[in-house]
Amino acid sequence: MHPPELLKGTLQTIILKILKDNGKMYGYEITQRVKELSAERILLTEGALYPTLHKLEADGLLQTETVMIGKRIRKYYSLTSEGSGLAQERVAEFIDFIKTMTTVLKIQTA
Amino acid sequence: MHPPELLKGTLQTIILKILKDNGKMYGYEITQRVKELSAERILLTEGALYPTLHKLEADGLLQTETVMIGKRIRKYYSLTSEGSGLAQERVAEFIDFIKTMTTVLKIQTA
């Protein structure tokens, strides 16, 4: 597991990019996909995930579609066009951040 | 300027590695060096820097040496051997974090 402080501020970026890559997804599915892609190093907690999804929806960046699977609710999230733009922006910001950090710390990531 | 959320959790790493690369430095000097290395993208605020330096000192990771320059105080910080070990560990953690994130976000940093 990564020290949780480093993850701070990356949650929105992760959610937006995962949705951009995968189309519509529901909350639990997002946690599992991130867990899988990160080899269990990033475990999104529900207490962080759901409030963030709700906020992004309230801000018009995500749209939802609720589906009943048997008696269980599934709430699918997908990017609005505005959200798609933000996803790209956030990823670019993150890349820029990494570049700055590698310079400051004098490290190699390759 | 980078969005401040991304910087969260990187402050200790930055301080430790800068001190490892430069030997003894004082607080203000650290802010200027980081500012310079980051091309003004990372501006350490005093409200974050000094409490962190004090904490690292209290934890035995840094040692201090106070010098008077004229009538002005300068407090030089340098790594203890324990601090040197932590610096290395923190940098390794950060590199690992970047690797995970590039996989999850499917990005290239090169």
Add this chain to the structure above:
DNA sequence: GTCTAATGCATAAGACAATTATGTATTAGA
């Protein structure tokens, strides 16, 4: 000669994003 910006330290109040804890309910499998 005076005023401002830069140098240099420090602490306190408040914001914010996450963790931890808790709650509800369905479904699959041992």
Add this chain to the structure above:
DNA sequence: TCTAATACATAATTGTCTTATGCATTAGAC
């Protein structure tokens, strides 16, 4: 039948940082 996994959600707390404030010295502009 019981547990773990699936699936949603909110509330209380914590931690780290930003913003604000404070004090003092020194260099340089006008």
